[in-house]
Amino acid sequence: MSRYPARLEEGHGGTLLDPPRPRPPDARRRPRRVAMLSVHTSPLHQPGTGDAGGMNVYIVELAKRLAALDIEVEIFTRATSAALPPSVELAPGVLVRHVAAGPYEGLAKEDLPAQLCAFTHGVTRAWAGQRPGHYDLVHSHYWLSGHVGRLTAERWGVPLVHAMHTMAKVKNANLADGDTPEPAARVLGETQVVGAADRLIANTEKEADELLRHYRADTDRVAVVHPGVDLERFRPDARGVAAGRAAARSRLGLPQDALIPLFVGRIQPLKAPDVLLRAVALLLRERPWLRERIVVPVVGGPSGSGLARPEGLQKLAARLGISDVVRFRPPVGQDRLADWYRAASVLVMPSHSESFGLVAVEAQACGTPVIAAEVGGLPVAVRDGVSGVLVPGHDPADYARALYAFAADPARTARMSEAAVRHARSFGWATAAEAMADVYTEALLHRSRGAREGQPH
Incomplete structure (x- = not known):
């Protein structure tokens, strides 16, 4: 059994749900709406091009499955064309919001830190047009989004859940010949996000251990949730x-x-x-x-x-x-x-x-x-x-x-x-979404308890 408060565990058979634990009456309140942040790559982009890859698939599929659990998701991403509409419905219950931050084209990922203030401003402007409490929680992906997440979550008074996806210290320890090391600014930025997050999502136990070893993350804030796969699309032919x-x-x-x-x-x-x-x-x-x-x-x-x-x-x-x-x-x-x-x-x-x-x-x-x-x-x-x-x-x-x-x-x-x-078959997105919803619930409960007791998150 994991030492992390995860909803999913690794095993040779794949993914298993933890047994339920007794909870106080208010512990099962799931968020109604989540602000999901993906600064450097849009969920609408084709995976395998530019900076689009597995993280894009992860965000799209997780958002769809969360919406199926009656958790609405609004994904904020940087606008890369003036022709893009302010928002696009990706699926029922999933909205992609385009935020103007820096030039539309020709901006490398390495140049994005300079645009984080503009992106944060765009996110908070969208929030300002809503009723108080519109978003119950912020879920950021990758360290750039984590910086925006820690600022917006603090301003809105809601929990921040963060997924690293990759870590600079881990990548730098496993560089390929000819590859460029991740800069010190990213290492510092990741350390700040780890310290600010209410919950940190690790894909595996090994990644959770890396968070603890390299970034001194709090064990109680790390949750292991395996990503999923679209088993309806990726399956053998019906004929075998x-x-x-x-x-x-x-x-x-x-x-x-x-x-x-x-x-x-x-x-x-x-x-x-x-x-x-x-x-x-x-x-x-x-x-x-x-x-x-x-x-x-x-x-x-x-x-x-x-x-x-x-x-x-x-x-x-x-x-x-x-x-x-x-x-x-x-x-x-x-x-x-x-x-x-x-x-x-x-x-x-x-x-x-x-x-x-x-x-x-x-x-x-x-x-x-x-x-x-x-x-x-x-x-x-x-x-x-x-x-x-x-x-x-x-x-x-x-x-x-x-x-x-x-x-x-x-x-x-x-x-x-x-x-x-x-x-x-043990890696379905429906299972991953259920586990993520449980992590959200725990983050909300911990935040509300801390508010009642006058303690930080």
């Missing part, structure tokens, strides 16, 4: 995994008998797509006969430090002599992405750091096993030896060996596919 794989390959123009190791994600050193390419080059050098039956799709766009060399991965493929087997594809919508998962023999995630790894769970939900780095939350997202393979470190030779195991034993994909589907 094998038939679905064949159909998906046909739709995508991929050969039926190929070994297809798939990479999905933003193209940047942190995600380490270069490790996959180097592994494939090693594999083909040692077993050249595989060249005729291997296709390596890379689905995603440049992001972060990868923007400095947007063609870098294509050039690497050329230098390695594998341009003929690598297929670069731009980011795609969720339905098309599910087809790529179904078509693949295995998903490869050699990331240097992952707070959880939603892509890994999405692939498994479609029946595709995963080869992943044994970092961050990936040991929770992937069940080693059952639904996939965890690789210690980032040596391309280790990934080449893992890939060859699938090439040498085609039935291995079939065996792991069923286990992958079972494992992924």
Whole structure:
């Protein structure tokens, strides 16, 4: 059992609910409306482009499921075009509000701290037009939003729940070659947000431990809530995994008998797509006969430090002599992405750091096993030896060996596919939303008790 006041626990079987605990009569009051903050990336943006990724999926899916629990969500994000309307209904009960803060285009994430005052002003202006108590709670995502969150939550007299998603100290301890360290200003900013939040959301027990170790977070304020996956969209074909794989390959123009190791994600050193390419080059050098039956799709766009060399991965493929087997594809919508998962023999995630790894769970939900780095939350997202393979470190030779195991034993994909589907089913968004609602409830209760007793949060 976790030492954190979490609603969800890790286990080999996936996600389990804590047993209910006795509560005072007023403890179950859930918030009616939550102000959710996502400064640097909009939930309306296509994941896999720019700074949009797993966090975008997380915010969209969590908001939808919270709305299904009668918790309205208003998501504040920075306007990136003058043509954007002030607000957009994302789903029933979920509203996206666009806040003018800095130039619409050409503003890098690193330049956003200078616009936080303007963003905070925009959020408080929206609040000023509402009745007192319009928002019961603020939920901020990533450290930039956390700064806005601590100011607005204090002004409104409501709890702040914050999700780090990634942490500067953790990323800096696991930098890829050529990647840029996170600045000291971010480390300081994260420390301030950790001190201000009523509750801190960690994706896994390991992330919770990192919050305590690196940022000296208060154990009682850390809650572990696993992210979820859209099990309606990401699922095997109704005809079965094998038939679905064949159909998906046909739709995508991929050969039926190929070994297809798939990479999905933003193209940047942190995600380490270069490790996959180097592994494939090693594999083909040692077993050249595989060249005729291997296709390596890379689905995603440049992001972060990868923007400095947007063609870098294509050039690497050329230098390695594998341009003929690598297929670069731009980011795609969720339905098309599910087809790529179904078509693949295995998903490869050699990331240097992952707070959880939603892509890994999405692939498994479609029946595709995963080869992943044994970092961050990936040991929770992937069940080693059952639904996939965890690789210690980032040596391309280790990934080449893992890939060859699938090439040498085609039935291995079939065996792991069923286990992958079972494992992924424990990560539904409905379960995650219920757990998050419980965290909100505890934050509200703790805040109201502190107000009655004249104590800080």
